[in-house]
Amino acid sequence: xxxxxxxxxxxxxxxxxxxxxxxxxxxxxxxxxxxxxxxxxxxxxxxxxxxxxxxxxxxxxxxxxxxxxxxxxxxxxxxxxxxxxxxxxxxxxxxxxxxxxxxxxxxxxxxxxxxxxxxxxxxxxxxxxxxxxxxxxxxxxxxxxxxxxxxxxxxxxxxxxxxxxxxxxxxxxxxxxxxxxxxxxxxxxxxxxxxxxxxxxxxxxxxxxxxxxxxxxxxxxxxxxxxxxxxxxxxxxxxxxxxxxxxxxxxxxxxxxxxxxxxxxxxxxxxxxxxxxxxxxxxxxxxxxxxxxxxxxxxxxxxxxxxxxxxx
Numbered sequence: 001x002x003x004x005x006x007x008x009x010x011x012x013x014x015x016x017x018x019x020x021x022x023x024x025x026x027x028x029x030x031x032x033x034x035x036x037x038x039x040x041x042x043x044x045x046x047x048x049x050x051x052x053x054x055x056x057x058x059x060x061x062x063x064x065x066x067x068x069x070x071x072x073x074x075x076x077x078x079x080x081x082x083x084x085x086x087x088x089x090x091x092x093x094x095x096x097x098x099x100x101x102x103x104x105x106x107x108x109x110x111x112x113x114x115x116x117x118x119x120x121x122x123x124x125x126x127x128x129x130x131x132x133x134x135x136x137x138x139x140x141x142x143x144x145x146x147x148x149x150x151x152x153x154x155x156x157x158x159x160x161x162x163x164x165x166x167x168x169x170x171x172x173x174x175x176x177x178x179x180x181x182x183x184x185x186x187x188x189x190x191x192x193x194x195x196x197x198x199x200x201x202x203x204x205x206x207x208x209x210x211x212x213x214x215x216x217x218x219x220x221x222x223x224x225x226x227x228x229x230x231x232x233x234x235x236x237x238x239x240x241x242x243x244x245x246x247x248x249x250x251x252x253x254x255x256x257x258x259x260x261x262x263x264x265x266x267x268x269x270x271x272x273x274x275x276x277x278x279x280x281x282x283x284x285x286x287x288x289x290x291x292x293x294x295x296x297x298x299x300x301x302x303x304x305x306x307x308x309x310x311x312x
Contacts, residue, residue, distance in 0.1 A: 011195070013049070013074040014188045016066075019097045026094050027074035028067040032059025036128045036309050037100050038302055039065045041091070041119075043110025043133075045202025046288065047073030049189055052181065053295035054107075058302055065100055067091070069115070072201045073192075080204035084118035084215050091115065092123060103128035105305050107298070108135040110287065111205060114212045121219035129305040130222065132229040133298065134287050136209075137270065138216035143262035150209035157203035163196075170194050177292040226276045226308040228301040229267050233260070234286040276308060 016029030029048060038058050040051045048066030058064040069087050071078040095102070103126045108116035113135025120127045141149045158166065174190045181189070192198055271277030280301065285294055 011074060011188075011192050014185050016049070016074075018075075019094050021070075021090055021093045021097065024070055024076040024078065026067060026070060026076070026090065028065065028094055028098060029055070030063065030065045030098060030100065031055060032061070032063045034062040035101060036103055036105050036306060037063040037065060037095075038105045038107060038306065039091070039095065039100075040067075041106060041108045041112030041116050042066075042068070042072075043112050043288070044205040045199075046109065046291075047189075047192075047198075049073075049185060051107075051109075051291045052185060054291055054298045054302070057295060057299040061303065062306055063100065065095070065098070067094060069205075072205065073198070077197075077201075080201060081206070081208040081211075083208075084114050084212050085122065087115040088119040088122050091119060092126075102126035103309075105129040105131065105302065105309065107131040107133065107302060109133040109291065111136050113137065114216060117216050117222060118219070120223050121216070124220075124223045127223055127225055128309045129225050130227040131298070131301050131305055132227060132267075132270070133290055134230065134232055136212070137266050138213045139266065139269075140213065143266040143269075145258045145262070148259050148262075150213055153209050154207055157206065163199055167194050167199075170199075177289065180292075221273065222270075224273075224275050226305050226312075227271060227274045227278070228305055229271055229277070229279045230282055230290065230297065230301055231263060231267055231279060232282045232285045232287050232290055234282075234284045234289070 013027055013029075016027055018025040019028055020026075027048065040048065040055065042048055042050060047068050051066050055064045055066050068075040069082075070076065070090055071080045071082065095104070102123075105128055106116045106119065108130065110133070113132060116130065116135065117138065146152070171190060171194045174193045178186045178190060267279050271279050280297075282290060282294060282297055291298055
């Protein structure tokens with residue numbers, strides 16, 4: 001495990017606050033009221049406030065919660081990576097400490113899908129609906145070429161020298177992604193995202209992808225609740241930066257079509273397992289751009305799932 005404890009982990013969030021869970025501070029920001037409450041589980045290298053534009057709109061029709069897992073973002077550091085059960089139980093404690101009543105609509109992005117699935121395994125009656133944003137799938141390796149498998153994903157963390165070289169480009173990327181953010185949020189988030197601690201935490205969280213899939217496979221399938229899966233079909237600048245060396249080697253380019261086809265089949269299997277499952281494609285947008293540049297698309301899916309839950 002990687003200990004990501006540094007002084008930069010003590011950055012002060014521009015909004016929101018903390019809940020003390022097991023002797024540690026976990027960052028959380030809650031807005032809106034009503035139910036079912038919508039809870040966002042961020043992807044790796046992302047934090048709760050990256051979904052601020054989504055949260056703002058969702059809070060107009062129900063309660064909306066964003067947070068940072070222990071060891072990431074503004075939350076206190078813990079050794080990374082963590083088991084899905086550790087993250088899921090932590091989130092459960094946060095929601096109960098905040099008196100956020102379930103069942104919840106979980107909005108899971110990327111790696112957040114592993115933790116959403118584990119949450120649903122541990123607390124199936126507290127999950128009312130799911131919005132899957134290019135989210136982690138425990139059977140990823142069954143659909144993907146070996147070059148894009150989970151084991152390969154664990155090895156993609158750049159060294160310190162590469163991180164330093166990437167930092168200006170990442171700073172510019174976040175500045176563009178957060179162009180529509182309020183000023184009091186925008187600059188603190190940009191600076192924090194390119195800090196050593198946040199960058200290292202994002203890479204460290206990806207260090208046990210195979211173990212996460214194994215952990216989920218020994219538990220039950222996702223509960224049969226309304227689900228909308230949004231899949232992006234654009235090239236993501238962050239992923240492109242992080243995989244530039246592998247791209248030069250031709251690995252990514254050679255498998256791009258296979259990955260796209262594998263994702264289609266994987267998501268089709270996911271939605272077909274639900275009594276109400278739907279796949280929606282978002283063209284021209286990359287994996288990490290979705291919540292920044294297409295918040296309306298995400299909110300539309302959330303509203304549809306909330307509406308279906310309420311009607312049921």
